[in-house]
Amino acid sequence: MVKKWKIPLVMIVAAALIAVPCGGVLAQEEPYEKDRDPGAMTVDLVFARPVGLAAMVVGTAVFVLSIPFSAMGGNTGQAWQKLVIDPTDYTFHRPLGEF
Numbered sequence: 001m002v003k004k005w006k007i008p009l010v011m012i013v014a015a016a017l018i019a020v021p022c023g024g025v026l027a028q029e030e031p032y033e034k035d036r037d038p039g040a041m042t043v044d045l046v047f048a049r050p051v052g053l054a055a056m057v058v059g060t061a062v063f064v065l066s067i068p069f070s071a072m073g074g075n076t077g078q079a080w081q082k083l084v085i086d087p088t089d090y091t092f093h094r095p096l097g098e099f
Contacts, residue, residue, distance in 0.1 A: 041097035052091030
């Protein structure tokens with residue numbers, strides 16, 4: 001019984017030891033723009049982020065109200081993406097000052 005698992009276990013460990021050092025080869029440096037406009041960053045922080053947060057809250061409420069109709073139309077996933085995920089990405093997942 002032990003011999004039955006020995007060869008697959010050795011193969012898995014060997015594959016893991018080979019694959020781990022290769023992870024750095026596949027990594028890509030994300031471009032970073034160092035010269036952002038301070039005015040754009042201020043407008044983004046003061047106006048755009050609160051508007052994005054409000055859009056996310058309102059979109060979530062509209063999505064909850066539209067679930068029965070979206071389910072009948074078969075586009076619940078698309079409604080979720082447009083009403084909740086897109087405003088969330090706009091508000092929380094983009095660099096400050098990048099519109």
